[in-house]
Structure formats: structure tokens, C-alpha cells
């Protein structure tokens with residue numbers, strides 16, 4: 560991403576937080592209620608999720624490539640009661656050992672990473688067998704005309720929204736991957752956020768015991 564895009568995103572994203580919270584706060588709360596044990600938050604951003612981390616999380620690792628956003632997340636993390644660390648890094652190369660995590664959480668991030676399948680493979684690598692991937696993402700519509708529109712809008716949107724793509728079928732990728740066993744998948748339409756045609760999906764998946 561060009562420097563101006565990075566700086567613009569660091570300025571604009573915190574300003575969208577109230578709208579995001581109104582629209583998706585309750586979904587975040589539900590998502591986090593299932594988090595347990597050693598937990599990794601990939602694409603932590605400014606740490607909006609940290610308000611929802613339950614006491615069942617015993618240790619938290621925050622990962623994000625953006626130093627400015629991560630600094631805000633660090634400031635928010637100081638209120639947490641469990642041990643935590645924030646690492647500047649990418650989802651495509653998570654800075655933790657194989658099978659070391661009980662939970663991996665991704666919120667509105669698989670839309671923005673360069674290689675979402677690589678990030679999902681990394682989540683699988685770092686989770687212990689039976690560990691949970693909890694994802695709250697906006698995804699491609701199931702309606703062909705909406706999907707086409709999302710594709711067209713993405714051409715402009717990704718340049719001003721931190722690389723975010725409106726047209727990724729993230730939930731379909733997870734559900735179609737034999738490495739994950741999907742426990743729950745819920746789609747909701749959210750038209751009130753500043754994006755058009757947002758289909759928020761919550762996916763709770765368990766890491767299978769077989770290697771991928």
C-alpha cells in the first residue's frame with residue numbers, strides 16, 4: 560500500500576469506530592463469548608475487540624502490521640486483566656508456535672489481508688487440534704448482481720479502505736476447507752454502516768485433527 564493510503568487509513572479508521580460499534584458491537588460480543596485460553600487476535604487494528612475479551616481468555620496475542628493502529632490497540636490493552644502482548648506482524652506469518660493457541664479471532668480482517676488463504680492456513684497451524692477459529696467478516700453477497708456490484712466498488716474502495724475488498728467469499732472458503740469443521744455460520748445484512756451491501760458473517764470453526 561502507498562504511504563498516503565496507510566496514513567489515510569490510520570486517520571479514517573478510528574473515525575468509523577462509533578458506526579462500526581453500533582452496527583457490529585453485539586456481534587463482536589457474541590463472537591468473543593466463545594473465546595478460551597491462549598488466544599490470538601489477527602489484524603487487531605485499534606483494538607476495538609478488546610472491550611469484549613472475556614475472562615475465559617487466559618493470554619492474548621495481538622498481531623497487526625500497522626504500527627499506528629497497533630499503538631492504539633496497545634493503549635487499550637493496558638486495561639486487560641490477563642497477560643497480553645502486541646506484535647507488529649502479518650497474518651500470513653503468525654509469530655507463534657504450531658498448535659500453541661486455543662482460539663484465533665479475526666474481525667473484519669480477512670477482507671484486507673493480501674493472502675486470505677495463507678492467513679487461514681496460518682490460523683490452522685497455530686491452533687491446537689480442536690481449537691476454535693472465530694471470525695466476524697463482511698463477505699461477498701450470495702446474489703450474483705450484488706456480487707458484481709461489490710466487485711466494481713472494490714476497484715475504488717480498496718484504495719481508500721486499507722486494501723479492503725468487499726467481494727471475498729471468506730465464509731465459503733472456510734466451510735469448503737476440510738481442515739475446518741464449521742460449528743456455526745450466520746449471515747446478516749448490514750446496510751447501516753458506511754459501506755454498501757455489507758454481509759456480516761460469523762463463522763465458528765473447529766480445527767480438525769487431520770493435517771491439511
Ligand SMILES: C[S@@+](CC[C@H](N)C(=O)[O-])C[C@H]1O[C@@H](n2cnc3c(N)ncnc32)[C@H](O)[C@@H]1O
Nearest residue numbers: 602603604607625649650666667668671672673
Ligand atoms: C478493517 S481493519 C479491522 C481491525 C479490527 N479487527 C477491527 O475489527 O476493528 C483491518 C485490519 O487488518 C490489518 N491488516 C491488513 N493486512 C494485514 C495482514 N496481512 N495481516 C494481518 N492484519 C492485516 C490492518 O492493519 C487493519 O488493522
